[in-house]
Amino acid sequence: MDEKYFAKKIEQKWQRKWAESGAFEVEIEPADGRPKFYQLEMLPYPSGNLHMGHVRNYSAGDALAWYKRLRGFNVLHPIGWDSFGQPAEDAAVKRGVNPRDWTEENIKVMRGQLERLGLSYDWRRQMYAHTPEYYKFDQWFFLKMFEMGLAYKRLTQVNWCEHDQATLSNEQASGGLCWRCGNPVTKKDLEQWFLKTTAYTDQLLEDMAEIEADWPAHVLKRQSDWIGRSEGAFVDFKIRIATGQLSQLPVGAPEKIRVFTTRIDTIYGANAVVVAAEHPIIAAHRATLSPKVVEKVDLIAAENLKPKERDAEIEKDGIDTGLKVINPFSGEPLPVWVGNYVMMDYGTGAVMSVPAHDERDFEFAKKFGLPIRQVISEPHMEHAHHTMQVLALEQAFTDYGVLVHSDYWNGKTSDDAKVQMTDWAVKHGFGEAATTYRLRDWGISRQRFWGSPIPIVYCDDCGVVPEKFENLPIRLPENAPITGTGESPLAKVPEFYETTCPECHGPAKRETDTMDTFVDSSWYFFRYTDPGNEILPFDPETAAYWTPVDQYIGGDDHAVMHLIYTRFWAKVMRDMGLVTIDEPVKRLLTQGMVVGETFFDDSTGKRVYHLPDNVTVTRDAKGKITGAVSKDGMPLKFGIERMSKSKGNGVDPDEMVEIYGADAARIFVMFAAPIENELVWNEAGIEGAVRFLQRVWRLIFRWQSALASERLADSDVTESLASRKLRQKTHQTIKRVGDSFDSLQFNTPVAALMELSNAVYDIGVEPENANATEVAAVREAVTALTLMLTPFAPHASEELYSVLVGNDNGMLANGARFPEYSEELARADEIEIPVQVNGKLRSRVMAGPETPNEELERMALADEKTREYTDGKEIVKVIVVPKRLVNIVVR
RNA sequence: GCACGCGUGGCCAAAUCGGCAAAGGCACCUGUCUUAGAAACAGGAAAGUGGGAGUUCGAAUCUCCCCGCGUGUACCA
Secondary structure, three states: OOOOOOHHHHHHHHHHHHHHHOOOOOOOOOOOOEEEEEEEEOOOOOOOOOOOOHHHHHHHHHHHHHHHHHHOOEEEEOOOOOOOOHHHHHHHHHHHOOHHHHHHHHEEEEHHHHHHOOOOHHHHHHOEOOOOHHHHHHHHHHHHHHHHEEEEEEEEEEEEEEOOOEEEEOOOOHHHHHOOOOEEEEEEEEEEEEEEEHHHHHHHOOOOHHHHOOOOOHHHHHHHHHHHHHHEEEEEEEEEOOOOHHHHOOOOOOEEEEEEEEEEEHHHHHEEEEOOOOOHHHHHHHHOOOOOHHHHHHHHHHHHOOOOOOOOOOOOOEEEEEEEEEEOOOOOOOEEEOOOOOOOOOOOOEEEEEEEHHHHHHHHHHHOOOOOOOOOOHHHHHHHHOOOOOOOOOOOOHHHHEEEEEEEOOOEEEHHHHHHHHHHHHHOOEEEEEEOOOOOEEEOOOOOOOOOEEOEEEEEOEEEEOOOHHHHOOOOOOOOOOOOOOOOHHHOOOHEEEEEEEOOOEEEEOOOEEOOOOHHHHHHHHHHHOOOOOOOOOHHHHHHHHHOOOEEEEHHHOOOOOOHHHHHHHHHHHHHOOOOOOOOHHHHHEEEOOEEEEEEEEOOOOOOEEOOOEEEEOOOOOOOOOEEEEEOEEEEEEEEEEEOOOHOOOOHHHHHHHHHHHHHHHHHHOOOOOOOOEOOOOOHHHHHHHHHHHHHHHHHHHHHHHHHHOHHHOOOOOOOHHHHHHHHHHHHHHHHHHHHHHOOOOOOHHHHHHHHHHHHHHHOOHHHHOOOOHHHHHHHHHHHHHHHOOOOOOOHHHHHHHHHOOOOOOOOOOOOOOOOOOOHHHHOEEEEEEEEEEEEEEEEEEOOOOOOOOHHHHHHOOHHHHHHOOOOEEEEEEEEEOOOOOOOOOO
């Protein structure tokens, strides 16, 4: 054992040993019957560099993987690559590189970074989304879903960047601006393939019950908000045809307008039906509508295509179309308006406007001077409302209440009325109960090269024809003209798209769009269980052993994307008989972002980041930035943003590993903040992590020979107080650390281990002079310390463990286990019971841990110091908290 | 606007159920060793928990109001 801790030396040693022995390679059903544990972290996109967010994510996952191994589980801990995606194409456009070469080079670099961190993966199981062996099964799933009616094609509006001529996902169009060029995003009609996520809305909601306890509440809340289930009713408003003017209704035009409402109880307050500019009724009547109306409708429709400002409140706009409908409840004729606040893609694209009881309708009515009629009353106001015809409302009354001015329904509560009025509508054939959702089907078509080709063929004779399973994979060509103009590069590669029809074998064309890369990540962790399977995505039995994932860790930015898609995918796989589980992930941990200070200039409309080193920063007393000036004297804006290379606020994990070692870097990242918090990067603390490791190292070095010499327990030697206290601390720490892991806390166990190491130093005996019980206590403490440190600092721990056991086969080969906690030993022989008088601490008494309450009370009352405060006073009552404290209330 | 979350030494943070005089680390100060050190060791100083009110024998912890910060979301009928 070296006198000093040399991180690099031992890290290289153990990384080599782990690799050689295949320490983390696992198989199903080991002979010893250990239970399985599937530890998973979100797979990285191979951008070329690991960032601190990855280090945080993977350090936490690795800690749990080690913890579970030491707890005797058969732990599957894999890693792979989300290696399809746009950055590879950007690199192709910018630098003319081949996306595949670029991607694979990045993977090589990043794998090296992961290995230098000493992460305990079963590397044999790596998956790469961009290999035909993997994306073959994206296509396989697509075909299966096509068979099941879960994949279909339709025309839709997609986010579109005019400048780049590119389709954008919602994220890439976030804030209404294109993430690449900063120009506003518009909408564009495009034919897209969809996966029918909406077929699973209710299951996605209901199955949350299964995972509720072990998923962060905010993730599930965001998912249910996203799904946006809303219960209400459809109500049909008939178009009124003026007498003798039947011909006014254009041929084929709908006879009624169906609205969706959650508040059918307010229907007597409707003053209009408002439809979206894109509503079919408008198109049907376009020829007869006044030019003014048509102009307005077109204007609103055009506005709808434009990007929305992030925070801008859009002013209500609209126009009376001149059409009339009949309120089916009251028989009252109502005007049909077009309103810019009604969206075609939610509900039916038409609403009944009830200004008295809906804020938007209220605002609309105010602006256009439409009547506002209150039909729901606060219960205590009911009488007043019946007698007074009109009450001027200051704002919409949106609460439930009692119906007024609603004919037959007067006096009913909103709750009752909703049910009964819906029934009435059903009975009279003009409505029905309805549930609508905000969730849409998942549009997966991308006009990109670097993705899995959609296995569909278009034949002039047979139409849309799915590829045959035996023809998979449909391989990407080696090269395609990637120009970044937003047209499918594959559409310019005749060798790719020219094919024959799988049905009639006549000439046909392939689909040239590729799949959204979220398809790859929807099922990748099932592939890990059986990565070499050529027939199926994975063997169902193999997957049944390993899945569901026991613990998943990743950023919560995926809450409504990846995490909802993968839940959807699991249900589809269940329905196709591949799996039997409803939920793919048992327990989820979302870690906070690692962020750093950024400095930028956005005067040109685009953010230009400046490296922190080149910025002069002024700070207030608390260290908050108050100003920043660039090298050439230009004032800069500043913020705290996710770390990344391009913003110049990144920290290179390799550099940290080089300077401090992987173990120290990992300890620091785990210790710096609770895992779910945002971590504002501040490197100051990392020295502490190194120092801690050095302390542990020196500790074992100092005690090494004393521990090795089997100083037998001399029966004469009674256990010293020092060793008793150390054992107590050791066992308390074992409990704390174990509990922390179980509750997914990583910062507190590190603190506990620091305390334990301090406690060993504090034993107050030199190794040479220690008696047998003290040596035993130290041995127990440092062994436990080493084992418990393993999840955070596996290299150093392996090395220290090898010193303690006298071989360097490694912990797993030695069958090492997480130390066992003994309640007996953790318990203090005597505990200090604080004694309060009127809630203020006045004294302490010593008592055995099992002292009954009555005895504690007696001791407290008898205590001298306490009596100074109680003598001569009336004791009102005494509160004894078992094993904790005594409080005497006096008057 | 709405929803959710957070506010504890200079900084990061800990504190099952409400229960001691509020952990640990970083930074800081002093001393020892001393060739010196940002090393190591020993020791020290430092917060009554954003503000106010309430509940309670007892509040960082529960309730209400206010202030500040963060995240998500936005005309979803």
